[in-house]
Amino acid sequence: MRIGELAARTGASVRALRYYEEQDLLVPDRSSSGQRHYPEGAVDRVGLIRELYAAGLSSRAILEMLPHAADGRATTALLDRLAEERDRLDARIGELTDSRARLDSVIDGATTNLRTGRSCRPATG
Amino acid sequence: MRIGELAARTGASVRALRYYEEQDLLVPDRSSSGQRHYPEGAVDRVGLIRELYAAGLSSRAILEMLPHAADGRATTALLDRLAEERDRLDARIGELTDSRARLDSVIDGATTNLRTGRSCRPATG
DNA sequence: CTTGCCTCTCACGTCGACGTGAGGTTTTAG
DNA sequence: CTAAAACCTCACGTCGACGTGAGAGGCAAG
The missing domain is CATH 1.10.1660.10 (Multidrug-efflux Transporter Regulator; Chain: A; Domain 2)
Structure with a gap:
């Protein structure tokens, strides 16, 4: 075709x-x-x-x-390669999850600031 | 400086x-x-x-x-914007998690194939 | 033969946070 | 005064899976 x-x-x-x-x-x-x-x-x-x-x-x-x-x-090599890609995906998801946690702490700081008026300094890490 | x-x-x-x-x-x-x-x-x-x-x-x-x-x-508008970005991150994490699930099913199929010799046809969705 | 859709090959645009020279000027240490 | 840093402004490269024309040839039907 x-x-x-x-x-x-x-x-x-x-x-x-x-x-x-x-x-x-x-x-x-x-x-x-x-x-x-x-x-x-x-x-x-x-x-x-x-x-x-x-x-x-x-x-x-x-x-x-x-x-x-x-x-x-299927081959063992194929399965290894697939597992490798799965690990890569997991790593990426982990990174984004970390980013999300950081963003959450920024949001927490800003929320606290909004309620109490205290300055929020970003946490390192 | x-x-x-x-x-x-x-x-x-x-x-x-x-x-x-x-x-x-x-x-x-x-x-x-x-x-x-x-x-x-x-x-x-x-x-x-x-x-x-x-x-x-x-x-x-x-x-x-x-x-x-x-x-x-902090401002209410700022918090709204931050929440919007958090949602965007969550959506992206969800996409990757879906991809990971699809990859897992591919791996499952390949593993089954390797053990049983039966053909594995990719599942749609 | 002609209409009209299908297909072909370039080849640039997309999106983002910089890295990496190229080539020239300014500041600073000795 | 001189040489080495440090600084400046372009401006292209990166990475990936296509989208989107441009301009031209191919194919089946009337």
Whole structure:
């Protein structure tokens, strides 16, 4: 099928599909006039790609995993890589949670200040 | 004091201080030759700015808050703005938590596949 | 043949908090 | 007076997943 149909069937934009190709995630055949032609399996492959994007992975991470995941058989290496990405996500969530805590203490200080008139100095840490 | 001393005393880079000025967060006087001169109060002000950055706020958000926060007196409007940013942070944390859950289900599928040999099809949602 | 949609390849715009030179001026220590 | 810091203003690079035209060729139907 051509790119428009694949886009319609997967929910990805045409631009996104071309982008996936740029990232070597999805490489179609070309007709003599240069048009992209995808096999049926591309639908599932795009589904997997989008699943991984939605799971917070970068295109580079997806690229490293696809050869191990696309054939439907998992590898220990694949699981390690996935765990690595999960840890990265956890770290990021931890950072944001810390930021949220800092913001809360700023809010606490400001609230106290509003009620008592005392100056609030930001806590370091 | 000049920019180098302020940088040393606050832990911000010289470039960062110039950037804060670009964002109208910290506007120093200028000597006749164009060099920046900051008053003592700039040290605390930079501390507050960095605190807010560390709390995950954007320069625009900080800019809107500073006039209400720098004088040491909190405002209801300021508290509302802070709460808004806290909600934004919570939303972002929620997104990442969702991504983490999706990644976990991918990992579960792959793990099952590795153990049983059964194909894992990504779950939608 | 023509209309009209599909597709193609560039290639810049997005968003944010700076990092990092380039090239020139000012201040300060000796 | 001199040389080394410190300072100045541009202005591009970073990172990622596309969005959004521009300008042109391709394809099926009437």
